[in-house]
Amino acid sequence: MRLIAVLTALFGLALGPATAFAQAFDKPIKIMAPYAPGGNIDVTARIIADKLREVLGVSVIVENKAGASGMIGSDVVARSAPDGTSLLVSANSLVAVPAIYGNAPYDWRTAFTPITHIQRVPAVLVVPANSPIKTLADFIALGKDGKFAVADSGLGTTNHLAVELIAEATGTKYTSIHYKGSGAAMIDVMAGQVPAQVDQLNAAIGNIKAGKLRAIAVSSDKRVPQLPDVPTMKESGVKGLQDFTFATFTGLFGPARMPPDVVAKINEAMVKVLKDPAVVARFADLTAEAYPTTPQETAAMFDAEDKMVVPLIKKLQIKPE
Template identity: 90%
Template structure:
């Protein structure tokens, strides 16, 4: 996995502190968790896992809402504009910092529009193809990227799946025709149907279809092979020049709107620590090859800040724009 710096307390304070007058939630009002992509992908799966346990921990109704569009910005903006009372939350991935850099006219600044609450989980990416595909190895896939015509599906412009493909291209000198969807679930349907010949997706979203034989995994971006798919090699094992040390992970965090009072943030963080340390939740994420662990709001802010410093320069270098 890529190293994640746990620093930047000042950033976390700036994002997490607020002067709002709302009272600390007693968890007697429904909590809505926004998953700003279509159902079936990493964000949606993650939101539903934590929602199930958060209902139990808080004793209140917890609803997951999907609002896809603009690579997650539509749903995210709804949360950014919500009251900072702890009832409207957002599950977002690394792409929270990448998408605004790509679109340029994002309706919010991620640094000031949201209050970080906790990290949720991180998971590697996987390259998948239909079962009948002639692609057998990662070297086969890389060879098809020499002329830029080979199509690869992702879950939207600026998502971590998209950036993973760009990072692979940068490392190997290859280029692909990217097919951007409004979520990895829709992309996966077309790949399984043979409409698009390959996809890069989070492993936790794809593993069910891999195990059922609807997709075939070529390689995983983790540092070591995952026990759930012991026969699937890592990118590092591929022997492809440029990928000798290649790893990649999508990590997700829980956010609320800006200016949430510290007592609300603290209460939500406390509840999420219980959620993410629950053995059943840990096991559920592990089944999906994801690692669950909570962090402080300041640590969460620092993780996304470190991601910003890494991917935004790549976006500018490649001049990645919305389509």
């Protein structure tokens, strides 16, 4: 028996980590993107899935299940078996949305196992290409009576909260139009049905470069190299935004009670994914910064976000409409 065990171990080493990991699963890994196709979460999930498939040697599928600002798809993962085959890509809105709805089917702290940070990206204010809005000051001037509409990817998403933070800082108010993902919102903005949108820059940059949207300002600390003519919100000259920065960050999660060795294996694989030059370049082309973290660091990032945004949500009394 001892000889068989030794031979089995040696055979596993000979196969390599990808094949050995693949043998631990009898079904594909499914990554849930809990929003409609075309937005930041969807794009992020598909980039990592392509490389994760190669690193692990198993089939990796991305599934979109939009609704309730990401809670429907997230809940599917929360209720899945904790065997490493059901994963979730989520942004910092994971902590905000339950605070807004108040009746979330899960507690993000206990329903999910943090695995790693994936990427962070600034927000961008965009308008239709033929819009009369040319500057951030123009946009702020339209927020005096609360009637000006701004599209976002869903109630409580980081795009929605970015608008609320801008309004809070400048003493303005807007009518938020919530969609089931930024892709659908962007279509309506490009068509002129909604006059403005705040979105992650990586989701909007393709249509900005194609001339279908006009970028007014980005929420990064410095101008982004891909759009050197687009000012930051900090340099807009608008009172209240002198130090304003904002970013959406995404993380990879599994269901609660995942075995530590499975978490460690997926985290190890994601380190390889997120340090791969091609993956780094793909995210960089979309103005996003990709880097891995430990599960503990990931949990700390989302905990810090919880402490920052939940009090804001309560102060502004943001509730489902």
